[in-house]
Amino acid sequence: MTRAIVLHETGGPENLIWEPVEVGVPGPGELRVRQTAIGVNFHDTYVRTGLYKTLSLPGIPGIEAAGVVELAGPGVAAFVPGDRICYVDPSYGAYSEVRLLPAALALRLPDAISDEAAASLLVRGLTACMLLRHTRRVLPGETLLIHAAAGGVGQLLVHWAKHLGARVIATVGSPEKAAIARGCGADEVILYRKENFVERVAALTHGRGVDVVYDSVGADTFSGSVDCLGYFGTLVNFGQSSGAVPPFPVSRLAARSNAVVRPILFHYSRERAARDAMVEETFRMVQAAVLRPRIGLRLPLSRAAEAHAALESRATTGAVILTV
Ligand SMILES: NC(=O)c1ccc[n+]([C@@H]2O[C@H](COP(=O)([O-])OP(=O)(O)OC[C@H]3O[C@@H](n4cnc5c(N)ncnc54)[C@H](OP(=O)(O)O)[C@@H]3O)[C@@H](O)[C@H]2O)c1
Known part of the structure; x- marks a missing residue:
């Protein structure tokens, strides 16, 4: 037996229940992992509320963690007990002290990256890599607008964008x-709850607009983000922290020959x-101190509900990480 956070019904943070669960022995191709640090992502709140119906209930949420291999199942040659690993698992199960994990998802953790740092930046760092290097490859001298820039993904986006030589306007x-x-x-930094960010961006770019907007806020910012685009600019909408983006007429993109993309890690x-190449590049950025993991909130796994409430209340x- 181990202990985990289980979601029986979608709803508020109080629905994240700390309870005993069974963990068996690893089957073929599986590892048993004793977890040490678990990343809490905004995605987890969408799953908990039922906005994303991607976890079958009752189920253990959470998509990333770091820990130590306890046992390797039959046919696993790449890992042995004692190996430090981290992973992203789109099928969930991370909010647990101990878990079984497909060995194919396990990533060897470099000595220079601590378990807590890994849990704080694997999903967030890979997301920054996807956004800046793949979804829209940022070039030196381009101007970017990055919303929610002090958040988990936001900070890493700013670090990496500056390293690439971009000018960053943050909200x-x-x-x-x-x-x-x-x-x-x-x-440049805009307090978008007080100031009109569209007007500020227009002033800061002398009316030219920006090359790329990275928008994870969604409902509250999407329309204004379109208005901030310069000629051929791209709006990358990669989240919806304030709610889902309402329907929008494609004809608005004709104003300056713009594009909108909605990438998913x-x-x-x-x-x-592709995953391994992104992990390699992201870890390289961490080891070169381009990405500087910053943990704003660290709580024991049993207090996952408080972590969700804090994340959702801005x-x-x-x-945000959970420790075991
Ligand atoms: N597409 C993908 O594959 C992918 C992958 C990873 C993450 N994401 C997205 O990236 C975003 C950031 O994730 P994160 O885990 O790093 O979270 P985060 O940015 O640390 O937290 C969300 C931030 O969004 C801002 N926000 C604006 N309106 C909000 C509202 N009504 N409610 C709550 N927050 C609001 C807040 O910053 P301010 O107070 O500064 O406004 C808040 O701190 C999320 O939208 C997430 O879904 C997408």
């Missing part, structure tokens, strides 16, 4: 978050070679 929800975004390297990493900065 954030509070003066404290503005200081964090500046500390990550943002050139699980699609970009579904093939092993109270967090950087990554």
Whole structure:
């Protein structure tokens, strides 16, 4: 037996129940992993509320963690007990002390990256890699608008975009978050709960608009984000922290020959070679100190409900992790 957070019914954070669960021995191709640090992602809140119906209930949520291999099942040659690993599992099960994991998902953790750092940046770092290097390859000198720039993904996006030589205009929800975004390297910071970000972007770009908007906020910002695009600019909508984006007429994109894309990390990493290349590049950025993991909230796994409530109330900065 082990203990895990189980979701029996979708709903509020209080529906994340800490309870005993069984873990068997690993079958062919599986590992048993004793987990040490688990990443809490905004995705987990969409699953908990039922916005995403991708976890069959009752089920154990969570898509990423780091830990140590306890046992390797038949046919697993790549890992032995004691190996440090981390993973992203689109099929969930991460909110557990111990779990079985398909060995194909396990990634060997470099000595220089701690378990907590891995849990704080695997999904978020791979997302930044996808967004800046694949969805829309950012070039030196381009101007980007990055929303929620003090958040988990947001901070890593700013670090990496600056490393690529882009000019970064960031939006954030509070003066404290503005200081964090500046500390990550943002050139300009807009308090989008007080200021009209479309007008500010127009002023900061002398009416030209930006080359790319990275928008994870969704409902509240999407329309304004379209208005911030320059000629041939791309709106990358990769999340919906404020709610789903309402229907929108494609004809609006004709104003400046714009594009909108809606990328999903699980699609970009579904093939092993592509995933491994993104992991390699992301870990390289961490080891070169381009990406600097920042854990804003760390709670024991049993208190996952508090972690969700904090993330949803915009109270967090950087990554949220659960420890075992
Ligand atoms: N497409 C993909 O494959 C992919 C992968 C990973 C993450 N994501 C998305 O990336 C986004 C960031 O994820 P994260 O885990 O790093 O979270 P996060 O950015 O640390 O937290 C969300 C932030 O969004 C902002 N926000 C604006 N309106 C909000 C509202 N009504 N409710 C809550 N937050 C609001 C808040 O920042 P301010 O206070 O500064 O406004 C909040 O701190 C999420 O939307 C997530 O779904 C997408």
